[in-house]
Amino acid sequence: MRGFNDVPGSLPTDRIPLDFDPRTTPFPDIAEKALNNLSETPTTNDLLWRDFLCMTGKIRTVAGSEKIRKEWAAYSQERVPRDFKAAKATISRPTPDSSWVDVPFTFVTSQEGGLIGNCSGFVSFMLDDDGSGWRVWMLRTMLENFEGCGHPDDPSPIFRNPPANLSDQLEHQVSVLIVGAGQAGLSLAGRLGALGISYILLEKEAEIGYSWTGKYDGVTQHTIREMNNLPFDRTYKASDPMLLPAKVVAEGFKNYVRKYHINIWLAANVEKCLVGNGQIRWTVSVRKDGREHTIKARHLALAMGARVSVPNPPKIPDAALFKGTILDIGSFKNSAPWRGKKGIVVGSATGGHDVAQDMLDNGLSSITMLQRNETPVFPIEWVSQGQSLIYNLNVPPELADRAEETQPLKISREGVRLNFKALMAAEKARFDALECVGFHVAWDASLNDLLILRGGTYYIDVGTSARIANGDIKIKSGDKIKRFVEKGLEFESGEVREADVVVFATGYQKDPRIQAASVVGKEVAQSMRMSTGLDEDGEFDGNMMPVGRGLWLLGGAVSMARWNSRFVALQIQAELMGKPFPECRWDGAGKGYGQAMKL
Structure with missing residues (x-):
């Protein structure tokens, strides 16, 4: 399957001074001129365009200046985009090393069967290498509604x-x-x-x-x-x-x-x-x-x-021999019935951590997490810091969605990846502490890759990693389960771990x-x-x-x-x-x- 490293898109270099005021440049006029004549507008070679129905009739990303110019011109013959009206520009700085100017705009298109499409979008500019002018490097367009036919945001x-x-x-x-x-x-x-x-x-x-x-x-x-x-x-x-x-x-x-x-x-x-x-x-x-x-x-x-929704636990031989309780992530509710007893959780992503934390909170005497593969770990403070810049009480959710969700997937991914990479380097000690107790961290994993392409298999750390690092939750990794035995699990190495309850937090059918x-x-x-x-x-x-x-x-x-x-x-x-x-x-x-x- 194609990954994000295989598709076009990168963040522009930061060339905009920190004290730059976008009001000093007539960006609305520049944007309207660019949109009315995209074929003659200066653009970067790696121009990106993402459309939500209004021009292409699909959810589509197009990459490359020449390709976009041709496709925009072709779709314009049918959709006749017009009445472009741009508004106040803002500066985006997704990482310390990247910046651009976003200009929101509205426009109108001709849709199927005479329908009129009310549309909106953003045109984004980056500064030339020599600082002499502005080039379009990203274009985003979306269908708001059909004129006279209601609006999906208006209840x-x-x-x-x-x-x-x-x-x-x-x-x-x-x-x-x-x-x-x-x-x-x-x-x-x-x-x-x-x-x-x-x-x-x-x-x-x-x-x-x-x-x-x-x-x-x-x-x-x-x-x-x-x-x-x-x-x-x-x-x-x-x-x-x-x-x-x-x-x-x-x-x-x-x-x-x-x-x-x-x-x-x-x-x-x-x-x-x-x-x-x-x-x-x-x-x-x-x-x-x-x-x-x-x-x-x-x-x-x-x-x-x-x-x-549908748990996907592995089939382990000799389950009938086990005298304890076997649960999966769908049947597990809490660990209270096993207070003072021994628990094993199989799986080290979100579900596995949550189950282990629950076992700890409910006073099990011994808790072991079985880690089958390296696990990406992203501290909640990293995640919430980025999210709260966009989604907060000062911005209506529908406006936050337009700013965030219209971005090409690769661009959103790069902002998160680069910020998390810098944070991981700065906070390396917290991950080294996990490695020291046998928990293997996927150091190079990207959260967006896992969300979009794999649908999970990571942990947003809301506190359980510290309990692993200090030994409250034991880790066993690199040793496959061989079979159930009467008092627990036997591994390929021959080791037996005793348990009164085994919970398989091994994800869901995909x-x-x-x-x-x-x-x-x-x-x-x-x-x-x-x-x-x-x-x-x-x-x-x-x-x-x-x-x-x-x-x-x-x-x-x-x-x-x-x-x-x-x-x-x-x-x-x-x-x-x-x-x-x-x-x-x-x-x-x-x-x-x-x-x-x-x-």
Whole structure:
């Protein structure tokens, strides 16, 4: 699989003086001139452009000045970008050695079927080598909404026309059926409500927020509170903890459902899903309150916690011989029943650390963490420092998202990588302390690589590393498990570690088709389009695109769910109006399902 080191993109050198005031240069005029005539505008050779639907009709990154000029000109023939209006410039300094000037702007495009697209973006300038002028080095564009068709960031239509409670009916027809009421399902439901698109959100559990409270008791979010708001407003109070525990997350979800009239069915289980080819693509049988309901929908969105819901413990021989308790990360709640006894946790990423900390807090007499591979460790203070510069109480979440999430993936990655590399060198002693007790640190790992390309396998250190370094939690590494024995685990070396409880915190199944099959069936699940990773220009293949005809797969952390949901909702809206984006032209003739459907 292609990695970030294989794709274009690097941070510009810091050439902007610290005392430079961008108001002394007419950047809005420079930006408007550049946007109105990009072919003649001075740019860097390594120019980057990232587009969210408004020009390319996809989520796309394009790299290289010549390529961008050609593609911008080609798309402009169809989209006719116009009415560029630039605003006040700001300076970005993502690292001590890099800087550029960002100029936000708005513009208008012509979309499919006569729709008018209201769009926004940033054009970024860097200073010439000799300091004589400014060159464009990055361009970001995004579709805000379709003129006269609502806005995915404006929930006011929800309050004017809240959805009726029709759960007593047995037959239902909606535009979108969403399965799973975690952050991804709730975010999409809110966006659809804002756009006036009918939907039903199904949740198999009896309570909102179970996707968090159903995990082990000690689970918390490992990103700061202000990154974890659901769409439209701040979900949490300023007095809530900076790292939100599961109960507070769930309460925020419940408040969101009440405030935005989310049309949710709890304790609703999908029993059968039939696929059609006409206006109604999906016919789904749902068991709720002891009765079978039939829901017909044109679009089906699976938001069941892809890649973070189904535990994936290894199969260890002779488990039946073990006299203790064997749990995985899904069945583990807390260590209280084993107070004063011996515990082993297999796995050294976030789950493994959290379980080990729980064992320590609950007074187990002996705690061993089995480390199977080198583990990347990123202290929470590093993570929160960077996040809080963008996501804080002074910046509305939707503006923070535009500044952060529109950046090409490689650029975001480089800022984090270089800052963390410098911090790791400055704080080498804290990692040396881990190595001294046998915990092997992945020194060169990049957080963004792990998040985007691997979906985990790291630890955001919220304090457990210190307990490992001081010996409260023992480490065993470099010795594979051979089998269970009556009193614990035997290793390839012949050593036996005794335990009363063994918890496998070894991650989750990464293939979302396994989980999807429980709803859509194995045949449909196997046909789902899966991402191949980064493309040659550094965009994540299939990002926010459908995985099948009228079929969407949603997931990710809250910030990702919040951001991605707005573009999924816009694509669904366009398709329902009979004016689909390219990836939604399922009849092969560029006409979606052939005609518009009432939203």
